[in-house]
Amino acid sequence: MKYELKLGKEIMCPIEYGLDIFGGKWKSRIICVLSSNKVIRYNEIKKELGNITDAVLAAMLKELIADEMINRTQYNEIPPKVEYTLTEKGKSVLPILQYICQWSREHSAEDLDTKLPACRTCDQL
Numbered sequence: 001m002k003y004e005l006k007l008g009k010e011i012m013c014p015i016e017y018g019l020d021i022f023g024g025k026w027k028s029r030i031i032c033v034l035s036s037n038k039v040i041r042y043n044e045i046k047k048e049l050g051n052i053t054d055a056v057l058a059a060m061l062k063e064l065i066a067d068e069m070i071n072r073t074q075y076n077e078i079p080p081k082v083e084y085t086l087t088e089k090g091k092s093v094l095p096i097l098q099y100i101c102q103w104s105r106e107h108s109a110e111d112l113d114t115k116l117p118a119c120r121t122c123d124q125l
Helices: 014-022 027-037 042-049 054-066 088-092 094-107 117-124
Strands: 070-075 081-086
Touching: 014 027, 014 094, 027 042, 027 054, 027 070, 027 081, 027 088, 027 094, 042 054, 042 081, 054 070, 081 088, 088 094
Parallel strands: none
Antiparallel strands: 070 081
């Protein structure tokens, strides 16, 4: 089954723009995983995220690349080698995500750090 992107949105304010770029279930998680690992390969991202499908991960990576949040480097090797890194634009969102993480810890009834291994390093973004 192919993952279908949502229809385009009409962005009306700066907050909507930011949430469109790094919001949603997976994009902020991918950014956090990349921030913890500097350079990481596709299967390592998938392993860190847990229950994400290949179709969704590929679509989210494409969107983050299109939004200039991450770089994709492909090496001409057999087997193919592809690495992902944060761009400067991607790195610039880390303090925002760190603040959201701090706010969530203070206001959530759950221990959110146990949900995703990468979240334990949120303070180190």
